[in-house]
Amino acid sequence: xxxxxxxxxxxxxxxxxxxxxxxxxxxxxxxxxxxxxxxxxxxxxxxxxxxxxxxxxxxxxxxxxxxxxxxxxxxxxxxxxxxxxxxxxxxxxxxxxxxxxxxxxxxxxxxxxxxxxxxxxxxxxxxxxxxxxxxxxxxxxxxxxxxxxxxxxxxxxxxxxxxxxxxxxxxxxxxxxxxxxxxxxxxxxxxxxxxxxxxxxxxxxxxxxxxxxxxxxxxxxxxxxxxxxxxxxxxxxxxxxxxxxxxxxxxxxxxxxxxxxxxxxxxxxxxxxxxxxxxxxxxxxxxxxxxxxxxxxxxxxxxxxxxxxxxxxxxxxxxxxxxxxxxxxxxxxxxxxxxxxxxxxxxxxxxxxxxxxxxxxxxxxxxxxxxxxxxxxxxxxxxxxxxxxxxxxxxxxxxxxxxxxxxxxxxxxxxxxxxxxxxxxxxxxxxxxxxxxxxxxxxx
Numbered sequence: 001x002x003x004x005x006x007x008x009x010x011x012x013x014x015x016x017x018x019x020x021x022x023x024x025x026x027x028x029x030x031x032x033x034x035x036x037x038x039x040x041x042x043x044x045x046x047x048x049x050x051x052x053x054x055x056x057x058x059x060x061x062x063x064x065x066x067x068x069x070x071x072x073x074x075x076x077x078x079x080x081x082x083x084x085x086x087x088x089x090x091x092x093x094x095x096x097x098x099x100x101x102x103x104x105x106x107x108x109x110x111x112x113x114x115x116x117x118x119x120x121x122x123x124x125x126x127x128x129x130x131x132x133x134x135x136x137x138x139x140x141x142x143x144x145x146x147x148x149x150x151x152x153x154x155x156x157x158x159x160x161x162x163x164x165x166x167x168x169x170x171x172x173x174x175x176x177x178x179x180x181x182x183x184x185x186x187x188x189x190x191x192x193x194x195x196x197x198x199x200x201x202x203x204x205x206x207x208x209x210x211x212x213x214x215x216x217x218x219x220x221x222x223x224x225x226x227x228x229x230x231x232x233x234x235x236x237x238x239x240x241x242x243x244x245x246x247x248x249x250x251x252x253x254x255x256x257x258x259x260x261x262x263x264x265x266x267x268x269x270x271x272x273x274x275x276x277x278x279x280x281x282x283x284x285x286x287x288x289x290x291x292x293x294x295x296x297x298x299x300x301x302x303x304x305x306x307x308x309x310x311x312x313x314x315x316x317x318x319x320x321x322x323x324x325x326x327x328x329x330x331x332x333x334x335x336x337x338x339x340x341x342x343x344x345x346x347x348x349x350x351x352x353x354x355x356x357x358x359x360x361x362x363x364x365x366x367x368x369x370x371x372x373x374x375x376x377x378x379x380x381x382x383x384x385x386x387x388x389x390x391x392x393x394x395x396x397x398x399x400x401x402x403x404x405x406x407x408x409x410x411x412x413x414x415x416x417x418x419x420x421x422x423x424x425x426x427x428x429x430x431x432x433x434x435x436x437x438x439x440x441x442x443x444x
Contacts, residue, residue, distance in 0.1 A: 029055070033062035036071075045074050048083075057086035065098045066268065072099060072107075081110035084119075090135040090244060093122040130215045131208030133248065134229045134238035139167040143177050143195040147188045154182070165225055168236055169194055176228055176236045178203060205230050208237055213338065215240050216248040252338055257416075283418050290425035294319075297429050301436035310377065311439055317369070318390050318435050322397035322427040325361060329354040329401030330419055337405055337415050351402040358398025366391035385442055389435040397427045 036044050036059060048056050048071070060068060060083060072080050072095065084092045084107060096104050096119060108116050118136060125131030139157055141150050150167065158164040167185070169178040178198030188197055205228040206215055219227050219242060226239040258267060267276055298305070298315075305312050336350060370387035374380060404422055405415035 029058035030062045032059040036060075037063060037067050041070060041074055044071050048075065049079070053082055053086045057083045057091075060095070061087055061091040064268070065094070066271070068095055069098045073103065077106055077110055081107050085111055085115050088135055089118055089122055089137060089238075090133060090241075092119055093132070094127075096123060097127055125208060128212055129208060130206045130210040130212060130227075130229045130240055131237065133212050133215070133244045134208070134240050135244075136238040137161050138226075138228075138236070138239050139164065140236060141167045141169050141180075141194060143169040143171055143193075143198075145194050146190075147185055147192045147194065147197075148190055150180075150194055151185055154185070166239075168228055168239070169198060170236055174235050176203070176205060176230050176234050179228060205234075206240075207232060212240075212248050213252055216245040216252075219245045220249075283421060286418070287421050287424075290421060291428075293425055294428040294432060297432045298436070301432075301440065304436050304440050308382075308439065308443065310382070311436060314373070314386050315432055315435055318386070318393050319428045319431040321365060321390060322393035322431050323424055324397075325358055325394045326397030326401030326423045326427050327420065329358065329398045330404065330423055333402045333405045334416050334419070337409065347406055351399065351406070354398045354402035355395065358395045361398075362391035362394035365394065381443055382439075385438045386435065389431065389438055392434050393427060393431040396430055397423070400426045 032055070036047055039047060048060070051059065060071065063071070075083070084095065087095065096107070099107070108119065111119065122131070122134075122136065125134075127133070139154055139161055141153060145153070154164070154167060165182050167180050167182070168176060169180060171177050177195070178201050180194060180197055184197060204218065204222060204224075206218065208229050208231060210229075215227060218224075219240065224242070226241045228239050229237045231237055267279060332354070333347075333350060336347070366387040369390055370383045373383040373386050377383065401423055404419045408417060408419065409415045
């Protein structure tokens with residue numbers, strides 16, 4: 001500090017970072033990751049080499065999985081290993097899971113023994129479970145410590161922790177007995193034993209094999225910043241943090257949306273195009289087979305269409321309207337299954353609710369269509385047939401849209417998987433059958 005610069009009592013001297021022309025100026029790691037992803041691969045490598053290891057680790061952790069893997073393949077093994085050592089364990093595990101087996105094994109061999117052992121353990125967990133997304137760097141306190149001892153211990157450990165707002169209390173057997181927040185510690189009376197602060201606590205935790213979607217639901221439900229993960233003996237293994245939950249929710253929402261239309265669950269706009277073809281082609285072939293069902297229904301009534309050509313004009317209206325009704329019900333049901341604990345009775349009550357919506361919507365739209373067809377064609381019976389077919393198909397679409405995810409779940413499949421394809425088959429084929437069949441019974 002210069003001699004002519006005087007600080008008032010109670011004020012602090014600001015820290016002044018020394019300028020470094022060799023290192024690029026960084027904002028938030030997420031912004032840096034976005035900047036890196038926009039560079040050519042050679043420029044990415046150059047940029048990363050200029051960063052301090054900690055900043056490089058934080059930036060790479062924020063990158064998309066595919067970009068992470070491409071960049072790590074181009075970095076030297078030594079630099080790659082040092083960057084991984086600087087990451088939080090959950091981020092390092094995610095990165096290693098995205099690499100091919102040979103590179104992953106080589107990088108692990110270059111890590112410090114302690115880091116290597118920790119990451120190897122985390123890699124044994126299923127990536128879709130709590131164990132696969134948990135962070136092992138947590139503040140663990142003995143329940144017999146006093147508040148003052150706990151605060152002193154946290155002050156010494158908190159710098160390297162991702163979520164420093166909670167401390168996890170264990171007994172002499174390392175069994176999790178409670179969770180205490182930093183706020184609780186600060187307001188507690190000095191000298192109080194930690195176990196006295198958790199006497200009436202309702203401890204909430206998950207086992208390491210719990211599905212990560214359920215973990216995300218619990219953290220969202222209880223508004224936690226982190227949730228402890230334990231083994232079957234309730235020994236603390238780590239925590240799942242709220243930033244991981246945001247990633248889980250985003251990932252699952254993207255997967256559900258893509259699964260509904262038969263796209264690859266892990267596809268992105270940057271995926272190799274041949275990979276996307278391989279993922280999509282089986283469902284496109286299935287869609288051809290399903291479309292053949294609708295074509296067969298039309299073929300059954302081709303004589304009716306020849307006698308009254310206006311039926312061909314009205315057919316797409318019935319199918320499209322019912323399809324849209326079904327898609328609305330499908331979206332609501334998939335969202336419920338993704339964000340709430342599955343309850344069989346409640347789920348089927350939701351199907352009944354969608355049926356009521358489909359019935360009333362069908363009556364209202366059918367009435368409107370009756371008036372329009374009547375005005376255009378001047379044939380009351382034709383208008384009645386069109387309205388009846390449309391109303392029934394909309395009811396069927398609502399029932400199918402709400403039921404298909406439940407049926408797929410009962411079969412052990414992803415409720416969203418290609419559900420849109422199956423729904424379209426039902427609404428198209430039944431819409432054509434209802435319109436043409438009613439026309440044959442009433443008009444012809």
